[in-house]
Amino acid sequence: MIRVELPAHLRTLARVEGEVTVNAGDTIGSVLDALERQYPMLLGTIRDQVSGARRPFLRFFACQEDLSHGGMEQRLPDKVLRGEEPMIVLGAIAGG
Amino acid sequence: MNKVRVLVGTRKGAFILSSDGKREKWDISGPHFGGWEMYHLKGSPADPDRIYASQSTGWFGQLIQRSSDGGKTWEPVGNKFAYEGETGTHQWYDGTPHPWEFKRVWHLEPSLHDPDTVFAGVEDAAIFKSSDGGRNWTELPGLRGHGSGPRWQPGAGGMCLHTIMIDPGDPKRMYIAISAAGAFRTDDGGASWKPINRGLYSKMMPDPTAEVGHCVHHLAMHPSKPEVLYMQKHWDVMRSDDAGENWTKVSGNLPVDFGFVIDVHAHQPKTIYVVPIKSDSEHFPPDGKLRVYRSKSGGHDWEPLAKGLPQENCYVNVLRDAMAVDSLEECGVYFGTTGGQVYASADAGDSWAPIVRDLPAVLSVEVQTLP
Numbered sequence: 001m002i003r004v005e006l007p008a009h010l011r012t013l014a015r016v017e018g019e020v021t022v023n024a025g026d027t028i029g030s031v032l033d034a035l036e037r038q039y040p041m042l043l044g045t046i047r048d049q050v051s052g053a054r055r056p057f058l059r060f061f062a063c064q065e066d067l068s069h070g071g072m073e074q075r076l077p078d079k080v081l082r083g084e085e086p087m088i089v090l091g092a093i094a095g096g
Numbered sequence: 097m098n099k100v101r102v103l104v105g106t107r108k109g110a111f112i113l114s115s116d117g118k119r120e121k122w123d124i125s126g127p128h129f130g131g132w133e134m135y136h137l138k139g140s141p142a143d144p145d146r147i148y149a150s151q152s153t154g155w156f157g158q159l160i161q162r163s164s165d166g167g168k169t170w171e172p173v174g175n176k177f178a179y180e181g182e183t184g185t186h187q188w189y190d191g192t193p194h195p196w197e198f199k200r201v202w203h204l205e206p207s208l209h210d211p212d213t214v215f216a217g218v219e220d221a222a223i224f225k226s227s228d229g230g231r232n233w234t235e236l237p238g239l240r241g242h243g244s245g246p247r248w249q250p251g252a253g254g255m256c257l258h259t260i261m262i263d264p265g266d267p268k269r270m271y272i273a274i275s276a277a278g279a280f281r282t283d284d285g286g287a288s289w290k291p292i293n294r295g296l297y298s299k300m301m302p303d304p305t306a307e308v309g310h311c312v313h314h315l316a317m318h319p320s321k322p323e324v325l326y327m328q329k330h331w332d333v334m335r336s337d338d339a340g341e342n343w344t345k346v347s348g349n350l351p352v353d354f355g356f357v358i359d360v361h362a363h364q365p366k367t368i369y370v371v372p373i374k375s376d377s378e379h380f381p382p383d384g385k386l387r388v389y390r391s392k393s394g395g396h397d398w399e400p401l402a403k404g405l406p407q408e409n410c411y412v413n414v415l416r417d418a419m420a421v422d423s424l425e426e427c428g429v430y431f432g433t434t435g436g437q438v439y440a441s442a443d444a445g446d447s448w449a450p451i452v453r454d455l456p457a458v459l460s461v462e463v464q465t466l467p
Binding site: 010044 | 131132153154156157158172175
């Protein structure tokens with residue numbers, strides 16, 4: 001199981017608290033696929049539904065690494081795949 | 097006794113204001129979807145418990161929410177707005193070609209007869225339709241395919257399709273308006289569209305009377321006279337008596353004829369309301385005095401309505417979808433401001449009082465008159 005940490009607005013939308021866990025493959029794209037299957041209300045909120053691109057005000061982090069720019073086929077760190085660390089979907093602090 | 101429900105979209109959430117027919121005491125519900133931009137909420141005329149809401153942010157994109165119990169609970173429905181075919185280009189602010197890109201839903205217009213059918217006006221300008229309660233959306237591509245699309249240009253708020261009106265006597269006839277392309281009409285349910293901008297004059301355009309390119313801010317009609325249309329343009333208040341074929345300026349004695357909202361009294365098809373706003377760049381009421389202007393003759397002759405509205409130091413704006421009327425015997429008129437006030441008049445505009453004063457900036461106001 002892969003742990004995913006969502007921004008607060010998306011936790012509210014998905015009606016979850018804290019981290020969520022998904023059954024997924026070893027890439028960012030497969031985690032997002034699983035996340036959207038499990039919580040279909042998240043469709044389109046992390047990546048554009050038409051282009052598939054990550055939304056520009058969101059980033060992906062795990063194990064202190066920025067995984068935002070390696071594409072959806074990027075393999076997640078082993079600690080994430082073993083469930084020791086979460087994959088973090090982080091919203092930009094942009095509003096001030 | 098009848099009730100009214102006022103649906104308010106703001107920069108940071110939605111609010112639902114409810115009252116009985118006296119419209120003196122109000123219950124405030126919200127914020128719904130706190131922190132999200134709620135561009136528009138509108139109830140189905142066929143089932144007032146069915147409400148659609150446009151929810152978006154720059155972070156997470158566009159969502160559509162649907163309520164089937166009058167706004168008590170909500171469920172997210174479909175949010176995939178994919179343009180049909182080649183998207184092509186429109187003009188950017190500097191006149192260069194710019195690809196069509198979906199940004200958000202500005203306006204939701206439920207069918208007059210079917211609660212599961214709803215139209216969405218989006219930025220970059222296009223119209224979409226859902227026939228399954230918002231789960232799936234399909235573009236009506238005849239509008240962008242009209243041929244004039246490459247000459248459309250964004251207004252300051254973006255290139256938005258912000259107004260959709262359905263002819264109550266002929267559901268195949270609809271009107272839309274785009275900033276800054278102008279007004280369009282379909283007579284075949286959205287398959288094909290024609291620009292209806294003859295008579296508009298926009299001095300900032302290279303050709304002030306061009307077929308398209310006009311910055312139409314809002315349209316209004318009365319259901320008993322659907323061939324009579326009213327328009328608040330970037331400058332000028334206009335009227336058409338022939339379903340948009342020809343327009344005449346009816347700004348008359350308005351202090352300024354710039355503004356965003358325009359609406360029609362529920363029972364008097366010639367009684368119309370606007371809120372004059374100073375422009376081009378200030379976008380606040382003239383002299384710091386917030387005044388609604390009413391014409392009882394379809395334009396030309398206007399009277400200021402100021403009782404109960406701030407008459408000094410008021411520098412708010414009233415955005416294009418932020419005025420509505422109820423259909424109680426004594427018509428109620430409502431509008432919201434960028435300062436977060438929602439004002440109501442229970443006497444057709446003669447006097448006003450705030451329902452709420454301190455909401456986030458108001459983007460839209462719609463009213464449901466309930467049994």
